[in-house]
Amino acid sequence: xxxxxxxxxxxxxxxxxxxxxxxxxxxxxxxxxxxxxxxxxxxxxxxxxxxxxxxxxxxxxxxxxxxxxxxxxxxxxxxxxxxxxxxxxxxxxxxxxxxxxxxxxxxxxxxxxxxxxxxxxxxxxxxxxxxxxxxxxxxxxxxxxxxxxxxxxxxxxxxxxxxxxxxxxxxxxxxxxxxxxxxxxxxxxxxxxxxxxxxxxxxxxxxxxxxxxxxxxxxxxxxxxxxxxxxxxxxxxxxxxxxxxxxxxxxxxxxxxxxxxxxxxxxxxxxxxxxxxxxxxxxxxxxxxxxxxxxxxxxxxxxxxxxxxxxxxxxxxxxxxxxxxxxxxxxxxxxxxxxxxxxxxx
Numbered sequence: 058x059x060x061x062x063x064x065x066x067x068x069x070x071x072x073x074x075x076x077x078x079x080x081x082x083x084x085x086x087x088x089x090x091x092x093x094x095x096x097x098x099x100x101x102x103x104x105x106x107x108x109x110x111x112x113x114x115x116x117x118x119x120x121x122x123x124x125x126x127x128x129x130x131x132x133x134x135x136x137x138x139x140x141x142x143x144x145x146x147x148x149x150x151x152x153x154x155x156x157x158x159x160x161x162x163x164x165x166x167x168x169x170x171x172x173x174x175x176x177x178x179x180x181x182x183x184x185x186x187x188x189x190x191x192x193x194x195x196x197x198x199x200x201x202x203x204x205x206x207x208x209x210x211x212x213x214x215x216x217x218x219x220x221x222x223x224x225x226x227x228x229x230x231x232x233x234x235x236x237x238x239x240x241x242x243x244x245x246x247x248x249x250x251x252x253x254x255x256x257x258x259x260x261x262x263x264x265x266x267x268x269x270x271x272x273x274x275x276x277x278x279x280x281x282x283x284x285x286x287x288x289x290x291x292x293x294x295x296x297x298x299x300x301x302x303x304x305x306x307x308x309x310x311x312x313x314x315x316x317x318x319x320x321x322x323x324x325x326x327x328x329x330x331x332x333x334x335x336x337x338x339x340x341x342x343x344x345x346x347x348x349x350x351x352x353x354x355x356x357x358x359x360x361x362x363x364x365x366x367x368x369x370x371x372x373x374x375x376x377x378x379x380x381x382x383x384x385x386x387x388x389x390x391x392x393x394x395x396x397x398x399x400x401x402x403x
Contacts, residue, residue: 103178105179106149108151109183110150112154112186113156114154115287115294118152119296122143122297128143133172137307139297140172146393148397148403151179151181159272159343160280161280162186163344166343184345184347185397186355188389189386191378193332194334196335196336198361200262201360202264202359203266204335204359205268209270209271216349218355222400222402223356226356229392231392233260233261235260235261235384237255238251240386243288244285244286246295247300268333271338271343275319278315280311281315288382292308293306330364341359360388361381
């Protein structure tokens with residue numbers, strides 16, 4: 058092999074290494090190869106890493122979107138799911154509403170990883186789940202929990218969250234709200250007046266560490282959203298830039314199976330808050346399974362919508378949930394925004 062041919066092969070190998078190492082960190086081959094000649098034409102388009110911020114139902118999504126500045130063309134649709142591109146806490150994000158329950162959370166998270174890959178120009182670099190949860194033990198209504206690990210089998214096994222993200226959360230100082238508001242329960246328009254309901258009479262706290270648990274009563278089926286059914290059961294965020302009264306989400310696709318297998322499960326009482334867990338929800342742990350399978354950092358941030366120290370002494374779930382979901386969702390979103398502002402990750 059001649060010296061010239063050897064140099065070409067050497068340069069080609071270094072270019073291939075640059076493609077493998079650089080496509081998902083936003084660098085081109087020329088940037089990876091400091092010896093590249095000015096005339097080299099081979100380059101790789103940048104791959105922008107964004108944080109995927111997941112929520113389950115409209116009130117949670119609207120709380121996150123209220124802190125998000127959307128891109129000029131923010132909507133991406135994949136597998137009938139809508140993703141919103143923007144900036145939150147100074148970081149580029151992809152905001153999505155998964156739908157309620159384990160199956161919906163799994164499907165939506167996997168859809169995001171399938172759609173956002175380096176060849177598309179945007180890839181998922183981290184996953185955060187923001188939403189509400191039931192709490193007991195050391196957490197109370199309005200507090201926010203950031204568990205260090207999550208379980209899908211009631212504590213038999215656990216998956217730890219990303220240690221770097223957890224450490225960043227431990228350094229946060231966030232002022233949480235004690236004022237519960239009505240929110241946008243009918244979801245008939247994007248902007249509604251703020252209607253104050255009550256004050257907790259104390260300042261909610263942020264708890265980082267401890268355990269979280271996810272489960273649902275849907276017997277392996279996807280919980281169907283209901284078109285135009287408000288800020289819990291609806292199919293789109295109330296403030297979605299592409300909100301449409303005609304959007305039906307997974308209603309027609311998943312309602313038959315849910316009626317046959319899932320409805321009976323939902324007639325049973327939902328498990329009471331367990332003092333062993335700082336947060337009990339229906340999505341976080343299964344979204345983490347998908348993130349872990351892709352080697353992607355994961356963190357869940359959950360505001361307490363039902364739990365101890367209710368000044369009105371309402372019964373537990375679902376009564377507290379429907380009354381306090383707005384406060385819990387907004388406090389969780391506040392922590393997400395503060396976290397992204399301070400995190401030195403992607």
